[in-house]
Amino acid sequence: MDLNRIMFLLDRYYSGDILPEEYEILLSALEAKEPFTPELEKERRMLLAIESCAPIVPECFEKRLEEAIEQRQRRSGKFMKRYVYGSVAAIVLVLMVIGGRYSINNSLHPEHRLEIAAVEGVESVGVVKKEPTSSGFSGDDIEKTARLVSTSDKVAKSDNANVPKNLNDEEFEEALQTVDNALLSMISDIRMSQNSVAECMEEIEITQKTDFNSF
Amino acid sequence: MKRILTAIGAIIVMWIGMSAQDTRDTGNVPHKETRTEVLTYIASLPEVSVTYLTKTMLQKFPKDRAESPLGVLVDKGEVESIRVFELGNEEAEAAGKKLINAYISELPDYSSIDPSLPSSQLELLMLQNNPSNEVIMYGITELRNINTYETVLMYSKAEGKKTILIILSGSIQEKTIGELIDSFSR
Secondary structure, eight states: OOHHHHHHHHHHHHHTOOOHHHHHHHHHHHHSOOOOOHHHHHHHHHHHHHHHTOOOOOTTHHHHHHHHHHHHHHHHHHHHHHHHHHHHHHHHHHHHHHHHHHHHHHOOOHHHHHHHHHHTGGGGSOOOBOOOOTTOSOHHHHHHHHHHHHHHHHHHHTSSOOOOHHHHHHHHHHHHHHHHHHHHHHHHHHHHHHHHHHHHHHTOOOOTTOOGGGO | OHHHHHHHHHHHHHHHHHHHTOOOOOSSSOOOOOHHHHHHHHHHSTTEEEEEEOHHHHHTOOGGGTTSHHHHHHHHTOEEEEEEEEEOSHHHHHHHHHHHHHHHHTOOOGGGTOTTSOSOOEEEEEEEEOSSEEEEEEEEEETTEEEEEEEEEEEEEETTSOEEEEEEEEEEEHHHHHHHHHHTOO
8 A cells, every 4th residue: 555545544543534444444554564654653653552452342342331321220210219218208207206205295094084084174063072992093983983074064064053953962962071071170170289389388488587578 | 238327327316316205304303293283193092082062062052051161161152162182191191282282383473474463372371280280271362352362272180080181262251261260169
């Protein structure tokens, strides 16, 4: 091949316009053992050096590359899904925990609810008498008290309606007696205390040395 | 590895959040029990008897028993409700005193809102503590009338008798309590 043709192909190579067939022709021309000018010799050595370092493309490389890209895209889609579902699950779990703690803190045992109704809520209703029991506040007592509350509540709601005498006559009498006895007992204790104070005062001796100005 | 570390981090964050939800008072400030809490507690104790007479019940008080202490109170028309607690053991007695403290501690200080109002509605009527008997009596006055009690708390404990806590509510004149004691203490 003549030198002009080689120079032409080299120009096309550097400009990037060279076709693969022309590149093969250029390479085979440069590999020939013809004597070249010093400039052309340099070009020959450079091109051959580059050619010897060219990577070896494995078989089906393009196909494998496409498969890898597809797989990566699929994985990133899966990751996003997992991320979203995980976040939602975590939020739901935290809300459940908070809700559970809140309901535990505020809810009362059913028995205690009835106890409050029996004692505090009775403010709007009639008489409740709780008998002392050694076994404590049993389930029967709770039910009995709740029945009393609900019955008396209906009575109270009827706006000063007459309490049917047969409904709580006995309990009413018993309650009146209890309160009377309690008041009497209280008054006698108060009097006893007053008496003890009076006795103490009587024991105070007033002597000639008593300085009344100090009182 | 990343996932394991993320999961561990999430567990730690949730554990911190859960322990922060613990709103129970565990600090040095003592928890002030409310009246409701103490009443609930008293109601749950054994050997405690509670009798509660409301206004409606008091209005139906039989006239033939006007000579009794209750009859005197009903006759005056000042009492709207009476609660009697019979406290049968030491725990119940302590709970009774707690109830008195709860009533006292829930009194607001109106003087900070209106300087013309008294700073406290509470009056100590009687306080006696002997080996043989103990009497505590408090009166909670009405807001603008210090001679009238809206609540009277009476606690008495004597040897050989059940401890009693009586709570009178209404609009009770100061002299009514004195007359009651004088009438029945001969």
